[in-house]
Amino acid sequence: MKWFVAALSLVSVGVAFVPQTPKPMTPAAELGTAIPGLTPPEQKLFNSGRQLFGKVWLPQGNPALFNGRSCIQCHSDPAFGGASDNVFNHVFIVPDENDVTGWRVAPWRVYPRGQILPTGEYEMRRAQSLYGLGLLEAVSEEELAKREDPNDANKDGISGRLFRYPDGTVGRFGWKGNKPSIESFTHKAFELELGIKEGQGTDDNHLSPERVLAVAQTMRFLSPPREEVLNSLRAKGKELFTKIGCASCHTPELTTGKSDYPSLANRVIQPYSDLLLHDVSRGPAQKSPEKGIGKREFRTAPLWGIGNFTGPYWHDGSCESLEEAINRHEGEALAVTQRWKKLDAASQKALISFLEGL
Numbered sequence: 528m529k530w531f532v533a534a535l536s537l538v539s540v541g542v543a544f545v546p547q548t549p550k551p552m553t554p555a556a557e558l559g560t561a562i563p564g565l566t567p568p569e570q571k572l573f574n575s576g577r578q579l580f581g582k583v584w585l586p587q588g589n590p591a592l593f594n595g596r597s598c599i600q601c602h603s604d605p606a607f608g609g610a611s612d613n614v615f616n617h618v619f620i621v622p623d624e625n626d627v628t629g630w631r632v633a634p635w636r637v638y639p640r641g642q643i644l645p646t647g648e649y650e651m652r653r654a655q656s657l658y659g660l661g662l663l664e665a666v667s668e669e670e671l672a673k674r675e676d677p678n679d680a681n682k683d684g685i686s687g688r689l690f691r692y693p694d695g696t697v698g699r700f701g702w703k704g705n706k707p708s709i710e711s712f713t714h715k716a717f718e719l720e721l722g723i724k725e726g727q728g729t730d731d732n733h734l735s736p737e738r739v740l741a742v743a744q745t746m747r748f749l750s751p752p753r754e755e756v757l758n759s760l761r762a763k764g765k766e767l768f769t770k771i772g773c774a775s776c777h778t779p780e781l782t783t784g785k786s787d788y789p790s791l792a793n794r795v796i797q798p799y800s801d802l803l804l805h806d807v808s809r810g811p812a813q814k815s816p817e818k819g820i821g822k823r824e825f826r827t828a829p830l831w832g833i834g835n836f837t838g839p840y841w842h843d844g845s846c847e848s849l850e851e852a853i854n855r856h857e858g859e860a861l862a863v864t865q866r867w868k869k870l871d872a873a874s875q876k877a878l879i880s881f882l883e884g885l
């Protein structure tokens with residue numbers, strides 16, 4: 528009887544105060560399509576930028592200085608909105624006191640692998656897939672911040688942190704985890720990859736604010752990849768993934784918070800990332816031109832969909848296989864990598880099989 532009275536009184540103070548149980552997220556069967564069950568207005572937003580994502584744009588200024596002509600050029604492996612296996616950004620870095628990060632990239636350039644490059648300070652960046660981005664955006668700052676441990680207070684050797692701008696805004700996108708939203712990344716992508724800023728261009732090549740927003744909306748509602756059903760091998764791999772400590776950074780499950788879009792709010796998702804910055808590299812610290820982010824700090828790569836992508840892996844595309852990428856982890860992940868190396872061949876195979884099914 529007591530619970531009944533309690534339930535009634537909760538209802539009487541207003542249902543809005545009762546936290547809802549998060550709903551599981553069932554990804555679309557086909558990659559490159561929308562989250563299933565969008566509301567009609569959300570579906571309209573998803574549709575609004577699909578064509579623009581594939582549209583060929585004319586850069587403003589010297590075309591030789593820009594990377595691509597369309598978003599899809601680097602985001603189509605294995606389907607619409609995916610990654611790229613053969614196009615890389617060479618990010619030429621110029622210190623810039625006027626930029627909040629203390630640096631700017633100017634301009635990004637792309638070269639097929641193996642081609643001889645001009646001299647200058649640059650870093651390589653592989654294109655990531657864009658699946659599930661709207662859900663990652665809808666994870667609340669509190670949900671991410673509770674996993675931060677910047678001074679390694681729990682002494683497990685792992686010290687993740689969020690990138691924070693001076694006004695408190697947190698970053699979560701890009702390899703450096705410093706872009707706060709899908710819209711901010713979309714502006715930068717148009718400007719740096721395609722050489723066209725909002726407001727520039729004429730006629731069909733005009734980049735209006737509505738067009739930038741439409742492209743961002745399409746990415747926002749792209750479904751995350753669907754994980755394969757666990758067989759006994761993959762189940763063993765999943766268990767090892769947690770047991771040896773991969774899950775300390777590649778968080779298997781996050782819950783999204785509030786959102787303007789009902790389909791993105793309060794969902795349980797499996798991105799296999801904490802979206803925090805970690806230092807998992809080796810060697811002495813390099814001189815860093817970036818204010819606020821170490822040169823060796825990168826966001827934990829979300830592993831959802833990794834099995835659909837043929838590689839290469841790592842932020843600079845320097846790893847040909849999943850094994851190579853795992854072996855590359857040092858720094859904060861050193862103890863975990865040592866545990867991986869001690870696994871017998873069958874156990875390593877199980878863990879790889881688990882990753883291949885993501």
Ligand code: HEC
Nearest residue numbers: 594595598601616652653654655700701702712716717720
């Ligand atoms: C020449 C290749 C290329 C083109 C063209 C390109 N991108 Fe990208 N994209 C990349 C690379 C490389 C990264 C990783 C950048 C980084 O984080 O340093 C990336 C990352 C992204 C991300 C962040 C994903 C994440 O997980 O955080 C978004 C969003 C994105 N691109 C959107 C776009 C949009 C929109 C366009 C078209 C306006 C576009 N890209 C055109 C190469 C490209």
Ligand code: HEC
Nearest residue numbers: 772773776805825826827828840841842852859860863867
């Ligand atoms: C201390 C945090 C941490 C731990 C522990 C960790 N990772 Fe990572 N992982 C990262 C970060 C950060 C990156 C991105 C590194 C980069 O590209 O420079 C990454 C990248 C990867 C990639 C490449 C993804 C891509 O898109 O290229 C794979 C695969 C991966 N991790 C698997 C694992 C596995 C399996 C384990 C356990 C054996 C593990 N990681 C343990 C933080 C971690």
